Amino acid sequence: MSALRILVPVKRVIDYAVKPRVNKAQTGVETAGVKHSMNPFDELSVEESVRIREGKKTPVEDICVISAGPTKAQDVLRTAMAMGADRAIHVETKEGEDLEPLGVAKLLKAATEQNKSNLVILGKQSIDDDAGQTGQMLAGLLGWAQATQASKIEFTGGDSVQVTREVDGGVETLKAKLPMVITTDLRLNEPRYASLPNIMKAKKKPLEKKTLADYGITAEKRLKTIKVTEPPPRQGGGKVEDVDGLVSKLKELGAL
Amino acid sequence: MLSAGARAFSALTRPRFTTASTTLRSPAALRRLLSALAVLEQRDGKLNPGSLSAVTAAQKLGGPIHAFIASSNVKAVAEEAAKVEGVEKVIVVENGAYDKGLPENYAPLLVENIKKGGYTHILASATAFGKNLMPRVAALLDSQQISDVTAVESENTFVRPIYAGNAIATVESTDPIKIITVRGTAFAPAAVGSGSAAVEDGVDPKAESTTEWVSEDLAKSDRPDLSTAEKVVSGGRGLKSKEEFDKIMLPLADSLGAAIGASRAAVDSGYADNSLQVGQTGKVVAPQLYLAVGISGAIQHLAGMKDSKVIAAINKDPEAPIFQVADVGLVGDLFEKVPELTEKLKSA
Numbered sequence: 001m002s003a004l005r006i007l008v009p010v011k012r013v014i015d016y017a018v019k020p021r022v023n024k025a026q027t028g029v030e031t032a033g034v035k036h037s038m039n040p041f042d043e044l045s046v047e048e049s050v051r052i053r054e055g056k057k058t059p060v061e062d063i064c065v066i067s068a069g070p071t072k073a074q075d076v077l078r079t080a081m082a083m084g085a086d087r088a089i090h091v092e093t094k095e096g097e098d099l100e101p102l103g104v105a106k107l108l109k110a111a112t113e114q115n116k117s118n119l120v121i122l123g124k125q126s127i128d129d130d131a132g133q134t135g136q137m138l139a140g141l142l143g144w145a146q147a148t149q150a151s152k153i154e155f156t157g158g159d160s161v162q163v164t165r166e167v168d169g170g171v172e173t174l175k176a177k178l179p180m181v182i183t184t185d186l187r188l189n190e191p192r193y194a195s196l197p198n199i200m201k202a203k204k205k206p207l208e209k210k211t212l213a214d215y216g217i218t219a220e221k222r223l224k225t226i227k228v229t230e231p232p233p234r235q236g237g238g239k240v241e242d243v244d245g246l247v248s249k250l251k252e253l254g255a256l
Numbered sequence: 257m258l259s260a261g262a263r264a265f266s267a268l269t270r271p272r273f274t275t276a277s278t279t280l281r282s283p284a285a286l287r288r289l290l291s292a293l294a295v296l297e298q299r300d301g302k303l304n305p306g307s308l309s310a311v312t313a314a315q316k317l318g319g320p321i322h323a324f325i326a327s328s329n330v331k332a333v334a335e336e337a338a339k340v341e342g343v344e345k346v347i348v349v350e351n352g353a354y355d356k357g358l359p360e361n362y363a364p365l366l367v368e369n370i371k372k373g374g375y376t377h378i379l380a381s382a383t384a385f386g387k388n389l390m391p392r393v394a395a396l397l398d399s400q401q402i403s404d405v406t407a408v409e410s411e412n413t414f415v416r417p418i419y420a421g422n423a424i425a426t427v428e429s430t431d432p433i434k435i436i437t438v439r440g441t442a443f444a445p446a447a448v449g450s451g452s453a454a455v456e457d458g459v460d461p462k463a464e465s466t467t468e469w470v471s472e473d474l475a476k477s478d479r480p481d482l483s484t485a486e487k488v489v490s491g492g493r494g495l496k497s498k499e500e501f502d503k504i505m506l507p508l509a510d511s512l513g514a515a516i517g518a519s520r521a522a523v524d525s526g527y528a529d530n531s532l533q534v535g536q537t538g539k540v541v542a543p544q545l546y547l548a549v550g551i552s553g554a555i556q557h558l559a560g561m562k563d564s565k566v567i568a569a570i571n572k573d574p575e576a577p578i579f580q581v582a583d584v585g586l587v588g589d590l591f592e593k594v595p596e597l598t599e600k601l602k603s604a
Contacts, residue, residue, distance in 0.1 A: 029419055140391070146392065149388075151530070221400075223402065238585070247597070249568075
């Protein structure tokens with residue numbers, strides 16, 4: 001049985017509790033001076049990797065986190081290392097030079113090969129672009145098995161992994177052999193908080209700096225953003241006094 | 257090198273030639289080039305009507321539409337798909353290896369059929385199947401997928417929500433083959449009716465799947481399906497326990513003939529099944545009536561229901577953000593108000 005070398009891609013996004021505002025030029029969302037943090041689904045990926053090691057059922061040789069983005073992306077890599085990742089790779093991009101999911105998948109393919117990873121755990125989607133593509137694209141490029149929207153991951157001996165995934169109407173269980181790509185769903189685990197001593201220790205863990213060129217990737221885009229607008233505002237219709245008022249208002253609105 | 261006269265000549269005539277040729281080439285030639293493939297879903301030999309929103313979105317493109325379906329015993333599903341309005345041809349592959357829609361073999365299967373058919377647009381509904389499969393197909397074709405499209409502006413321009421629906425992006429694709437997943441609530445399923453599409457066998461590359469399907473556990477319910485229901489009643493943390501959730505919400509749903517949804521808080525606390533979660537990371541619904549009970553209205557929840565026609569809310573906190581989007585709100589204790597509402601709806 002091969003020891004696990006886990007690669008965990010993480011993304012720095014606008015914090016989930018912040019209500020994003022569209023910029024005046026309608027080219028995107030205002031990001032300057034807005035609180036950012038690790039994409040919530042990526043926290044689940046880091047947590048799961050650390051739990052696999054702690055579960056001791058399968059030896060884990062390496063947990064490497066990787067992020068592409070501006071210098072500030074290093075903050076989320078440090079957080080991931082404080083949660084228990086061994087080391088980090090930061091692929092620096094210029095401000096505004098964001099990669100699309102296909103570009104990220106190509107970058108991750110190169111990184112997977114270079115790091116000799118046999119398991120890649122990603123979040124099922126990032127809460128900024130809401131694309132939900134990168135994990136599946138990576139699995140396709142590598143020709144590996146994929147299990148998306150995982151709510152349970154079990155190592156069943158040898159190189160076999162059993163994954164329960166959330167589907168419409170319930171759950172489905174799949175079995176595959178390593179190497180594979182798994183994307184995490186909310187139900188998988190509850191990510192830990194990094195303790196102060198671990199945050200201090202994470203500062204000493206290795207963080208390798210790379211560029212897109214190191215992986216032979218360019219930030220060329222296939223999708224051109226024409227404009228970004230606010231959704232049409234929804235006006236609250238006011239309140240009613242009692243249940244009778246509710247029923248008659250709903251009838252008036254044609255909902256009953 | 258051109259002489260001055262020749263240059264003047266070409267400068268004079270070029271615009272006229274260009275105009276003439278554009279008039280000749282557009283829209284007819286474009287229409288000839290554009291062709292869409294809608295990937296349909298089946299379960300146990302039955303067509304999944306939710307997947308027909310892909311056909312509706314394809315109709316907005318203006319070219320011929322073919323539908324694709326693969327499973328064991330594919331004939332019955334193909335007959336149903338052939339009746340779908342707007343579908344010109346149904347491409348079928350009969351092979352039990354595709355019954356569970358495993359992307360490891362389904363993606364190469366689709367790729368082969370896309371190449372054979374020369375399609376420019378591949379569409380699937382953004383269901384669990386579509387979300388799992390299509391990005392893998394896109395990667396194999398080196399195309400940047402456009403996810404969860406809510407409007408088709410032209411053959412290469414699409415609209416999609418980002419940031420949990422807090423912003424709406426219009427994007428233009430430069431890929432020769434466009435891979436698109438469509439949001440079901442933005443495109444009503446195409447009608448199964450008077451269509452009479454031809455049924456044709458597709459190619460089957462018979463790729464092996466690297467994953468094996470083990471089992472499934474689907475919530476059984478006689479109530480309408482959450483994603484397509486006309487009415488949805490949704491419960492949140494305010495319900496306090498699974499027992500109370502069932503006691504309060506089930507009779508309310510039945511009095512309205514509504515589907516049941518839940519907030520993340522209710523699902524995480526075990527009051528309701530995961531598959532009932534409405535929001536950015538759960539289901540996106542847009543029913544005629546969405547009744548939120550004991551839900552405060554976090555942005556992640558609003559992302560899944562704010563396109564509902566009428567939103568009603570019952571919450572004891574008058575400051576709850578849900579009231580900012582609700583067409584009608586009632587401030588009060590849900591344990592009193594909801595049973596009263598259920599009674600009044602029953603007697604109405």
